[in-house]
Every structure is written in structure tokens, then in C-alpha cells.
Amino acid sequence: MERDRLIRTMESILGTEGVVHEREQLRSYECDGLMNYRVVPDLVVLPETAEHVQQIVRTCYEEGIPFVARGSGTGLSGGALPVQSGVLIVLSRMRKILEVDIPNQRIVVEPGVINIWVSQEVADEGYYYAPDPASQVVSSIGGNLAENSGGVHCLKYGFTTNHVMGAEVVLADGSVVHIGGGKAPDAPGYELLGAFVGSEGTLGIATKITLRLLRVPEAVRTLLAAFEDTEEAGGAVSGIIGGGIVPAAIEMMDALCIEAVETAVHPGFPEAGAILIVELDGPEAEVADQFDRVIKVCEENNASEIRIAEDDAERALFWKGRKAAFAAMGRIANDYYVQDSVVPRTELGNVLKRISELGEEYGMRVANVFHAGDGNLHPLVLYDNDNPGEAEQAEELAGEIVFACLDHGGSLTGEHGIGVDKKKYMPKMFTRRTPRPLPHAPHPEGRPGRELLRRPPWTPAPRTSPWKTCRR
Amino acid sequence: MERDRLIRTMESILGTEGVVHEREQLRSYECDGLMNYRVVPDLVVLPETAEHVQQIVRTCYEEGIPFVARGSGTGLSGGALPVQSGVLIVLSRMRKILEVDIPNQRIVVEPGVINIWVSQEVADEGYYYAPDPASQVVSSIGGNLAENSGGVHCLKYGFTTNHVMGAEVVLADGSVVHIGGGKAPDAPGYELLGAFVGSEGTLGIATKITLRLLRVPEAVRTLLAAFEDTEEAGGAVSGIIGGGIVPAAIEMMDALCIEAVETAVHPGFPEAGAILIVELDGPEAEVADQFDRVIKVCEENNASEIRIAEDDAERALFWKGRKAAFAAMGRIANDYYVQDSVVPRTELGNVLKRISELGEEYGMRVANVFHAGDGNLHPLVLYDNDNPGEAEQAEELAGEIVFACLDHGGSLTGEHGIGVDKKKYMPKMFTRRTPRPLPHAPHPEGRPGRELLRRPPWTPAPRTSPWKTCRR
Numbered sequence: 001m002e003r004d005r006l007i008r009t010m011e012s013i014l015g016t017e018g019v020v021h022e023r024e025q026l027r028s029y030e031c032d033g034l035m036n037y038r039v040v041p042d043l044v045v046l047p048e049t050a051e052h053v054q055q056i057v058r059t060c061y062e063e064g065i066p067f068v069a070r071g072s073g074t075g076l077s078g079g080a081l082p083v084q085s086g087v088l089i090v091l092s093r094m095r096k097i098l099e100v101d102i103p104n105q106r107i108v109v110e111p112g113v114i115n116i117w118v119s120q121e122v123a124d125e126g127y128y129y130a131p132d133p134a135s136q137v138v139s140s141i142g143g144n145l146a147e148n149s150g151g152v153h154c155l156k157y158g159f160t161t162n163h164v165m166g167a168e169v170v171l172a173d174g175s176v177v178h179i180g181g182g183k184a185p186d187a188p189g190y191e192l193l194g195a196f197v198g199s200e201g202t203l204g205i206a207t208k209i210t211l212r213l214l215r216v217p218e219a220v221r222t223l224l225a226a227f228e229d230t231e232e233a234g235g236a237v238s239g240i241i242g243g244g245i246v247p248a249a250i251e252m253m254d255a256l257c258i259e260a261v262e263t264a265v266h267p268g269f270p271e272a273g274a275i276l277i278v279e280l281d282g283p284e285a286e287v288a289d290q291f292d293r294v295i296k297v298c299e300e301n302n303a304s305e306i307r308i309a310e311d312d313a314e315r316a317l318f319w320k321g322r323k324a325a326f327a328a329m330g331r332i333a334n335d336y337y338v339q340d341s342v343v344p345r346t347e348l349g350n351v352l353k354r355i356s357e358l359g360e361e362y363g364m365r366v367a368n369v370f371h372a373g374d375g376n377l378h379p380l381v382l383y384d385n386d387n388p389g390e391a392e393q394a395e396e397l398a399g400e401i402v403f404a405c406l407d408h409g410g411s412l413t414g415e416h417g418i419g420v421d422k423k424k425y426m427p428k429m430f431t432r433r434t435p436r437p438l439p440h441a442p443h444p445e446g447r448p449g450r451e452l453l454r455r456p457p458w459t460p461a462p463r464t465s466p467w468k469t470c471r472r
Numbered sequence: 473m474e475r476d477r478l479i480r481t482m483e484s485i486l487g488t489e490g491v492v493h494e495r496e497q498l499r500s501y502e503c504d505g506l507m508n509y510r511v512v513p514d515l516v517v518l519p520e521t522a523e524h525v526q527q528i529v530r531t532c533y534e535e536g537i538p539f540v541a542r543g544s545g546t547g548l549s550g551g552a553l554p555v556q557s558g559v560l561i562v563l564s565r566m567r568k569i570l571e572v573d574i575p576n577q578r579i580v581v582e583p584g585v586i587n588i589w590v591s592q593e594v595a596d597e598g599y600y601y602a603p604d605p606a607s608q609v610v611s612s613i614g615g616n617l618a619e620n621s622g623g624v625h626c627l628k629y630g631f632t633t634n635h636v637m638g639a640e641v642v643l644a645d646g647s648v649v650h651i652g653g654g655k656a657p658d659a660p661g662y663e664l665l666g667a668f669v670g671s672e673g674t675l676g677i678a679t680k681i682t683l684r685l686l687r688v689p690e691a692v693r694t695l696l697a698a699f700e701d702t703e704e705a706g707g708a709v710s711g712i713i714g715g716g717i718v719p720a721a722i723e724m725m726d727a728l729c730i731e732a733v734e735t736a737v738h739p740g741f742p743e744a745g746a747i748l749i750v751e752l753d754g755p756e757a758e759v760a761d762q763f764d765r766v767i768k769v770c771e772e773n774n775a776s777e778i779r780i781a782e783d784d785a786e787r788a789l790f791w792k793g794r795k796a797a798f799a800a801m802g803r804i805a806n807d808y809y810v811q812d813s814v815v816p817r818t819e820l821g822n823v824l825k826r827i828s829e830l831g832e833e834y835g836m837r838v839a840n841v842f843h844a845g846d847g848n849l850h851p852l853v854l855y856d857n858d859n860p861g862e863a864e865q866a867e868e869l870a871g872e873i874v875f876a877c878l879d880h881g882g883s884l885t886g887e888h889g890i891g892v893d894k895k896k897y898m899p900k901m902f903t904r905r906t907p908r909p910l911p912h913a914p915h916p917e918g919r920p921g922r923e924l925l926r927r928p929p930w931t932p933a934p935r936t937s938p939w940k941t942c943r944r
Contacts, residue, residue: 103818104816104818161663181883184881184883185814185815185816185881185882185883186883186884186901187902188898188901188902190667190671190675191633191666191667191669191670192666192667193666194663194664194665194666194667195662195663195664195666195667197663198663199662203662215716218716244687244690244755245755282758283716283717283758283761283762284761285757285758285760285761285762286754286755286757286758286761288757289755289756289757289758290755290757342657343657344576344657346575346576409656409657410657411653411656411657411658412658426660429658429660430659430660
């Protein structure tokens, strides 16, 4: 199909306002949050309904035209990068909240709905939507689904995949399927939501999404603790988790990151080698008790200062500093490259040390800000694109950091997705049929497998089990 | 392949002790916990290793011989019923605990390992395996996987699917795949564990399973509350959950069930129309606070008596009564038929009323014992097989109960699986392409979907997102 006819076909489906075909306008869509990859799409279409999506996809399928779907385009892994000579399906006009069902703790939304709107919609009833990527004021639920987005509170509440109950999906041939029960308690066939959420658009386009709502916790308490270095801060993280406490969030920032944040948004953070922000939520009594224990663990790990947020304003200030961290890098460097590897929490100290060594080897600065409780690192390699070769060097160093994480039993992505960014590292991680075991096997505290001594001699199962009486 | 040659082939793989072919011995395997369906298998094989399973399956595949896998045979839905002229692969000899990794909270086991052994294996380190079907002292982890088994504590901790991190699986053609990361943090390809767990043996045979271990909670408190009827007990359940408390377990028993249990194991339960057993666990401070709130809710719902377990012995007595409930039916009836439907918790009262009406219509007794917090019913239809036609009538009544549950937005199975038992009801539940919505839409407390008033006018996504700085 020639381009002009394709434009006319799409306009007959969407009207002229739903089709972007002028070169200058198309450039708005050439990349997502990962800006070092850019492809101008041949055509951008803006469906308003699931039927629109279906007709667009069916047309592309029949004509053999490649297509990519995207939401707000805030992804950091290039998952929404257009494909050469292809159609980009932008879902930002599908922004309806279709149903709110408080008694069943469900909400049904279209894919273009912004993450934070979900929580805002049900805040008056005392509910919220748990996954909270830093991009939550701009990123869309559809994009969150595609990337299985995380956020600072995912340590306690899980990722997007733990909160999606169902989806209406347009497949590559334009057919529509329903995955998961959604508002219904069950669906026929196998449970495929786990495979769909986080599949980065490779399986279909969600046009209707049912999410689970949680009760807003009774109490929230937040503290900020300063340490001499990331090792001592890491010790506190281990102490908290090892003590059986699951905080809503534990975030760590290193000295370079603190410096950038201080310059950018002046949260008044203490001067320190590392800062932890620890937030607890839950029933009042639980939070009060565990908060005291967290303070004690921080003290035991030589915290030089502990600040407790006394009200919402102070709490907001702590989080303002944390959430501005990526953007704040602009104050101390012209450019940066962000990684998203994840390592077993027990390996955090070793990996941070290796990152620091790598930075020295390359003579480049690396700032660290990350979800410490999950072991989900976000090393930011700082560089200046004006210096020839530095961009390439930064990407190489970032690659070395990825390899270091893999060597310590980590994985390529914690929450940003593989996308075009990390595709090249996939063969490094997955080279064999069997999954790579964690590196510390046998772990000093673990023990090798063995046959159970108390294993009873094998006998056939009894004919009458106590779990169901039969004729007596 | 004729039977004699098949026996010789299997014996060459497993040795003579691994093959059962004598008619009388084969009868031991003719059914699982659902004893009204019986099929004598042609041959029973007892592999000891994953390689054995692979060779058995490959032989069956090449010769076109049907096969079914089974663990301890305690399932209640006939999921392990042998297939006519087929091979039954019994996994009870694969009972090794292969690896314990406390720092990463993982354990790797073979499928024949008994559920309770997992918790026993790591008890000294202060860990346990959460899913606890009533059959946990005899049912195997492999069978738990196949049926996605639940248990009294699954309200708070989730079902088997939430605790399986990986599996080595022999597919129908004898090839071996690894699903999920297992001890590794990630696996290549799509997340297929969600589809595998609960697939009732239709996708493959797990030969190695990695489970997640949880920390034993700091405190546990249990109470028993008596009510005039199930409606008031149901009111207390709603009050507890609606108050934002998630107990480790809330179990309900009705008068008929209490009578049977009292006759069978004499736990000294109060005479009442309904009993609730509520258990809280977690940090000491949280449990103490919430326990007081649970007592208050029970009082507000006119509990005639509240007993608090003062020590482990009293707590064990409460649970002894609950766990003996199925077997105790033998004291008040010759036979019974158990259902496993699940309904939205908000519909519990209506469904119980309907079950009682149906019992009266049929002139038959129905005892109720169930996981109230999950809405997971276990109605027990009592009958006497010596009275001609009663068994058929019981099954018909049980079917009517299923339909009543479906009418109230329920599903066919909460934790026992579909198996051969509920296959016949599948077309009743799944008749259309779209999932059936819950019945109360629009719910009185819910509200219909609408377009967000605060929806900003649509604009293309900005080229520079704040989440990643680019050149400034």
C-alpha cells in the first residue's frame, strides 16, 4: 500500500485529526525517554477507541506494515521507539476511566490514562493504585503495563504485574482477546496475564485495563539517615530487611547524587557519603513499633544524622529530593546515561564497590540513586557530549556496569524494560538453556541439597485419604 | 506397542521395582481423593529422577500412549484420575530436597516432597513455606503446583502461584524446559510460571521446583467467636476486612459442621449457629493492636462468645476442630459430596442463604465450612449411598449450588481445581468471549464509568521528558 492511500485509509477510520503525516509533526514522535535512539515514523495515528485500534492494526496486518504502540513516551529503554517505515500508534487519546468499583477494589481504565490519575480518582474513598514509577505524573497505564513498571514503593507492594487483574488486548492480526478475569473472578484457559504484563508490546496492545486498588494505609512515617559511605548505608538496609521489616520504600543516594540534588532543588539534605530514605506504612501500631526499630538499626550502622519527617511537608521535601535526582544530574553534567540493573540485595555492597572502581578506571563520574530494598540500581554515568568520544566511552562504561551486575547474580532490568537499549546485552545474560544460578551457591550461610533423613520409606498413597470421606 | 513390550521398556528405564503392572496392585491407583470416579491404569511407573520422567514421557510420546502424572493422590477434583489404557506416572519417589538457600529465601525440591516437609526443613532457621492446604501432611508440592493449592492462610499470603519461583518441566514430547528464574533473578522470554502453576498437568510435569520461603511471623494470635447464625458471622467478616485488617486466616463453620466436628474430635466448641476462627500474625505490636479491633468487631456483630487461645495448645485445639471438619462428616452421614466454589466476599451472605434454600428444596442436609475471607466455600452435601437415587440427587444439588455461586459472580473452583469433577460446569461459566462481569455492576457503592473532567486537552508528548536529561 502506498503511503498516500494508507493516510486516506487511516483518515477514514480516525478522521483527519487522528492522523499525523507531516514531516515536521512526525519528528515529535521520533524517540521516547531514551533519546540517543531516534527513528521518524512514517505515520502517526491517534485512536480514540478500542475499535479504532483494532481497525488500525488489521489494516497494518493485511498490508504488511510494521507498527509500534506507545503511550506518553516517557519510557527509558526505547521500548516505544518507532520502527523504520512503520506506523506509530499513539494511545494518548484513550484516556477514559471506564468504571470505578470500590467494593471489589477494581478500576477499569483505558491505556492512555496517566498513572497518578488512578490514585486521584479514588483518593476520596481512601484507596490508591500502588505502582508508582517516578514518572507517574506523566507516564500512562498502558506504558506501565508494557514495561511492568516499578517505583519506590514496589519493595512492599510489588510491581505492575501484581496489580493488573485483566486486559482487553488487540493482537497483531487485529483480533481481540481478553486476558485475566478483570472484574470477574476467573477467566477460561491458562493464566496469561503474567506473560502479557512486561512483554514490552510484543504480544499485543491493551485497550482496556482492570487494575486492583489498595486501601490507603492508616499511617505513614518517613526518615532520612545520613552515613559516611554507601557501605554503611548498605549495612543499615541489610539490618532492616534482615530484621523482618518490609518498609514501603528504602531509597539510597550517594554523595555525587546528593550534591546534584542539593544544587537543583535545595532539599537541605545533610552532607554525607550516602543517604537513606526509609518509609514505613501500615497500621499505626505496627508503624510506630517498627519505626523505632529502623532508627535503632540506623544508629547501629553509625548513621551520622537521622531526620524524621514530622509532617507531610517535611515528608514531601525528602521525596522531592529523591524524585528530582535524575533531572538534577543536569546541574553537574551536560549529559548522562542511566542503567537499570538489579542485583540480589545481599550483593549490593560488592556491586557498588565495583561500580566505583570502574568509574575510576574510566576516569568518569558515576552517581548512584536507587531502590536499595529491591537491589534495583540506577547508576548514572555522567559525561559531556561536546568532548569527542565521551558519549561512546560512557556507554561502554555503562555496559561494564551491566556485566558487573550480571557477575553478581543480577539481571539487566529492574523496572525500565529491555527495549532497544538493553537488547544487545541479552546474549550476555542468557547463553544457556538453564537459568544462571545466583553466584553464591553454595552460600556460606546456605547449605547443599541433601536427601531428607526423615524421608519415610516410599509406599503407595493410601486408598482412603482423610481429606474426603467415602463409604465407611 | 503391545503392553508386554511397554512393560519391558519401562523396566529397562526404571528397574522392576519402578513398574507396577499386576492388576491387583494397579487398583491402588484407580482414583485420587475424588473417589466417585475410578479408572484402573494400564501401567504405573515410579520414576526416581528427572531423567526417568523424561525417558518415560518420550516413550509414551513416540508410541502414542496417553499418560497422567500424579503425586500423593490427595486431590479432590479428580485431577490425577488415570486415563483409560494409559500410563500413570507416580512421582512419590522423587522426594529429595535439593537445595536450601536461606539468604535468598529459596528452597529447591523434587515434586514428590510433601508440603509440610518444606516448612519443617527450614523451621530451625525461622522460615516456612506459606501455602498450607488442609492436606499438607500428605499432599505433595508437585500436586500443589498442578492444582495451585490454597489453604487457610492464603487470604493473607496468596496461593501456590505466589510462592513458586521456577520449575524444571518435562513437556509432552519429553523435552525439558525451565520456567521462571528459579534461584536466578530472571529468565529469558515471557513469564510463563503464571500459566504453568494451576494448569492441572496439561502443560507438563514439574521435576524440580524452586519455592520462596517466608520468615515465621513474630507473633500469632487466634480467637474463636460464636454467632447466632452465618449472617451475623458474615457481618463480622465484612467488618474485619472492611476495617483494613488482613488476618492470616478467617474460617467459618455452620451449625451442622460444628455438630459433626464436636462428635468426631471433641474440641469443645460452643453451641452456636456459626463459628469464626480468626488468626492474626505479623509483628507483635501490629497483632496486639489489630486483635483488639477484631474482638470489637465480633462484639459489634453480636458474638455470643469469644474465646482467645492463650497458648499453642489452645490454638492447636481450635485448628484441630477446623481441620477435621471434612473427615468429621462421617459421624453424621454415610457419604458426602464436597464443592469448592468461590464467590466475591460481598456476596457470601446471599449465597449461603441460597444454599440453605436449596437444601430445603431437595430435603437434604448441607454443611458449610469455608475460607470466609476469600469467599471460598466448601459446601458438603450429605447423603446415604444405601438409599437408591440419593447419590445422584446429591450431585444434582451440588450442581445447583455451583450455579448459585456463578449467579452471584463466583467461580467454579477456589483451590481444588477443575479436574474431571467440574469439567461439566465449564460451559456454564464460560459461554462468551468476554469474561462475565460481577453481578452488581453498577454496584450501589460503585459508580459508572465516566470521562475524567480534569482530563487535560490532548497534546503530543513533550520532546524532553523530565525523567532523562538530554543535551541542555
